[in-house]
Amino acid sequence: CACEAEEMDFKIDCENTQAMTDALYFLNANGCTEKGSCNVGTDCEKNYLIVQSHHDSCPKEKIPDVIKDGIHDFDESCIGCDILRAYTKGAPDCPIALCTDTSGEDAYLSLVEKDCASDCLTDECK
Numbered sequence: 498c499a500c501e502a503e504e505m506d507f508k509i510d511c512e513n514t515q516a517m518t519d520a521l522y523f524l525n526a527n528g529c530t531e532k533g534s535c536n537v538g539t540d541c542e543k544n545y546l547i548v549q550s551h552h553d554s555c556p557k558e559k560i561p562d563v564i565k566d567g568i569h570d571f572d573e574s575c576i577g578c579d580i581l582r583a584y585t586k587g588a589p590d591c592p593i594a595l596c597t598d599t600s601g602e603d604a605y606l607s608l609v610e611k612d613c614a615s616d617c618l619t620d621e622c623k
Contacts, residue, residue, distance in 0.1 A: 498550035498580035505543045509580075511555035520547035521567050535575035545575040554580045 502509050510516065521544075528534055529541035536542065552560055552568050608614070613622035 498546060498554070498578035501546050501578045502550065505546065507543065507547050509550050509554060511551065511559040514559070514561050517548060517551045517564050518561055520544040521564055524548065524571060525567070530570055530574050532574060535571065542575065545571055546578055549575070549577040550580050553577070 498509065507516070523529075523544040524541060527541060529545065534541045535545055548564060548568050548571075552564055557565075608622060611619070611621045613619070616622070
């Protein structure tokens, strides 16, 4: 998203909640949920990337609730950019990966074999 921010002339600044909410307001006021409205080079694309880059990068407590709720209205019409969550000083370290432990893969394969993607209400899939 850093490249898009530079190219489209916006800053990813977790303190600037006004920029986030202004961008969401633009999206809502200008029909940006419509197919094709968020194509490359459009104002809908730029404003979506402002919302999405902040939503995906900033600490959750810095993101206004309206952004947390409203961004998903544009999941079908807009394509996001790649960005990682910002570093949080003092956060606990991630657990060390155990490559010999296949419990996660085993659980996933079990769900696939039981066809839980098409019906997750069966007793096997709960």
